[in-house]
Amino acid sequence: MNHGRLWAFTLVDDAADRRWENAVGRFAETEWGAKFIDEVTLIMIGAVPPQERVSSVLYGMGSAILVKTAPFDAIGDTIQAVFRALADYPLPSVSVFLVDDDWRVAMLGAFWSTWLKACVAANVSSFRVMPDGSIQVVQDVEVGVTQAVTTYRPDEKVTILWDIPHVSTPPRVRRQGDGLRLDAITVPDVNREVEVIRLIEPTPQELPLEDAERVVAGGRGIEGPDGFAILEELATCLRAGLGASRVAVDQGWISYAHQVGQSGKRIHARLYMAFGISGAPQHLDGMKDCETIVAINRDPKAPIFDVAHLAVVADAREVARQLTLALRARESEEHVMTV
Numbered sequence: 001m002n003h004g005r006l007w008a009f010t011l012v013d014d015a016a017d018r019r020w021e022n023a024v025g026r027f028a029e030t031e032w033g034a035k036f037i038d039e040v041t042l043i044m045i046g047a048v049p050p051q052e053r054v055s056s057v058l059y060g061m062g063s064a065i066l067v068k069t070a071p072f073d074a075i076g077d078t079i080q081a082v083f084r085a086l087a088d089y090p091l092p093s094v095s096v097f098l099v100d101d102d103w104r105v106a107m108l109g110a111f112w113s114t115w116l117k118a119c120v121a122a123n124v125s126s127f128r129v130m131p132d133g134s135i136q137v138v139q140d141v142e143v144g145v146t147q148a149v150t151t152y153r154p155d156e157k158v159t160i161l162w163d164i165p166h167v168s169t170p171p172r173v174r175r176q177g178d179g180l181r182l183d184a185i186t187v188p189d190v191n192r193e194v195e196v197i198r199l200i201e202p203t204p205q206e207l208p209l210e211d212a213e214r215v216v217a218g219g220r221g222i223e224g225p226d227g228f229a230i231l232e233e234l235a236t237c238l239r240a241g242l243g244a245s246r247v248a249v250d251q252g253w254i255s256y257a258h259q260v261g262q263s264g265k266r267i268h269a270r271l272y273m274a275f276g277i278s279g280a281p282q283h284l285d286g287m288k289d290c291e292t293i294v295a296i297n298r299d300p301k302a303p304i305f306d307v308a309h310l311a312v313v314a315d316a317r318e319v320a321r322q323l324t325l326a327l328r329a330r331e332s333e334e335h336v337m338t339v
């Protein structure tokens with residue numbers, strides 16, 4: 001088989017971090033991996049474990065390069081230093097980044113493909129090295145609905161960001177590689193001069209709604225942009241994102257990025273607080289799956305109350321103000337108690 005060299009990349013944070021084992025095991029279980037795993041080189045970056053530990057869990061991979069770095073933050077200089085160290089080896093034609101929930105792996109893959117001048121295939125659900133050496137990649141365009149299949153020529157370099165499937169049970173395959181070659185290199189801590197003084201939390205305006213655990217949202221009943229200023233204060237106390245109905249967006253009280261609903265964002269927050277939102281079907285479409293819904297509306301017959309777990313019949317701005325004051329008071333009480 002003429003497939004060229006294949007490198008599989010994974011990151012390790014500390015001794016307790018065993019995600020790499022799962023990633024390598026999943027790789028070994030793919031149709032292609034089961035046949036040709038011994039032709040793969042594992043590139044492990046970060047707080048790499050002792051060599052004996054790695055060699056016992058390689059599932060038959062032919063070789064590994066352990067790149068020891070300071071805590072890996074995936075920013076500029078560290079990446080460049082890692083790449084320069086790897087450049088001492090014959091570089092691969094296929095690079096596979098084993099992407100789990102760690103965004104840094106995908107980021108590293110994107111930088112690597114630029115550095116290597118390789119094509120990049122993201123959101124890959126599976127791939128195969130064909131007998132003629134070409135690479136067939138299947139990408140999720142819309143998860144579970146649409147997939148795209150792309151074939152890369154044998155002479156093309158390709159970087160694959162593979163969304164490795166989650167498994168709760170360890171993979172079955174567990175082979176020890178024959179003639180395993182293990183190299184360990186250390187990349188100096190080039191970011192030593194950067195000291196993290198303080199992490200700045202995103203404001204409610206900046207927090208992406210899809211990622212927010214809590215969302216405070218306003219509709220026509222919040223009565224203007226100043227109403228959203230009140231909601232923003234509440235959202236800051238709750239470390240929540242800021243959502244809105246389409247009416248509020250159409251009025252120009254807040255930007256479209258905050259719209260929740262059929263033509264906005266669909267969210268699954270743990271807490272959704274709807275202030276002055278009637279609960280039109282198009283709005284419900286975007287938030288009905290939230291775990292706990294609290295609705296504040298002065299109309300006791302508002303449809304939003306049909307999906308709310310807690311219904312508050314009151315003035316929206318007033319409730320938001322009072323809640324903010326109560327949360328601030330509690331926060332300063334807690335602060336006094338811990339000082």
Ligand SMILES: Cc1cc2nc3c(=O)[nH]c(=O)nc-3n(C[C@H](O)[C@H](O)[C@H](O)COP(=O)(O)OP(=O)(O)OC[C@H]3O[C@@H](n4cnc5c(N)ncnc54)[C@H](O)[C@@H]3O)c2cc1C
Binds near residue numbers: 221222261265275278
């Ligand atoms: C194709 C299509 C797509 C759409 N997509 C979306 C979408 O993605 N998202 C979306 O939100 N909408 C969408 N809509 C619009 C949707 O149908 C509603 O018009 C919109 O959701 C209503 O917004 P609202 O609840 O803020 O306003 P309203 O329906 O006017 O409701 C305002 C509510 O505020 C209450 N209220 C008023 N004053 C106060 C106060 N002082 N205190 C407390 N309560 C008060 C009122 O009792 C009322 O219930 C779409 C419509 C269409 C046709």
